[in-house]
Amino acid sequence: MASKQATVDFILEQMAEAGDVSARKMFGEYGVYCGGKVVALVCDDQLFVKPTVAGQAFIGKVTEGLPYPGAKPWFLVTGGHWENGDWLSELIRVTARELPMPVRRRSVKEKVKKKAKAKPSPKPKGKARQRDSERSRRAAPDN
Numbered sequence: 001m002a003s004k005q006a007t008v009d010f011i012l013e014q015m016a017e018a019g020d021v022s023a024r025k026m027f028g029e030y031g032v033y034c035g036g037k038v039v040a041l042v043c044d045d046q047l048f049v050k051p052t053v054a055g056q057a058f059i060g061k062v063t064e065g066l067p068y069p070g071a072k073p074w075f076l077v078t079g080g081h082w083e084n085g086d087w088l089s090e091l092i093r094v095t096a097r098e099l100p101m102p103v104r105r106r107s108v109k110e111k112v113k114k115k116a117k118a119k120p121s122p123k124p125k126g127k128a129r130q131r132d133s134e135r136s137r138r139a140a141p142d143n
Contacts, residue, residue, distance in 0.1 A: 002028040007045045014082055017089035018096070029068070034096040041074065043067040047082065048074035049091060052098040058091055 008023050008030045015021050015032075023030045023042065032040035032047075041048045048067040049055060051074055056062050065076035081087060 003042045003045045014085040015088045015092045018092035037099045039095045041067045047077040052095050054094040054098045058094050
């Protein structure tokens with residue numbers, strides 16, 4: 001069951017004090033970003049915050065849940081905490097602070113361009129190689 005846009009909008013509004021927060025639709029659900037880092041997921045209208053040591057210390061007694069089948073456990077933040085914007089913003093702030101910046105992946109065009117630059121020019125084969133060696137012999141000064 002996909003999350004409702006209204007749920008995501010409410011959560012983002014409540015955590016607005018955390019800084020640059022936004023959400024991106026992913027596979028029918030939403031990834032929540034803070035400063036370019038994925039800090040939470042909204043799946044089935046539930047909020048899952050990425051587990052960090054600082055986040056666990058801030059929350060105290062943590063309830064974990066799986067945002068989707070096969071996922072590792074994330075911190076499940078219940079609807080009661082959604083109402084407290086200051087608390088939610090601080091949780092997102094401490095979580096984002098502890099997470100590294102994501103690694104920028106190269107596009108296919110960038111990969112092809114890099115590969116083309118790195119590739120040495122091929123050596124001539126067959127008759128072209130013979131001509132090149134004859135030219136270099138003729139160009140060499142006689143002793």
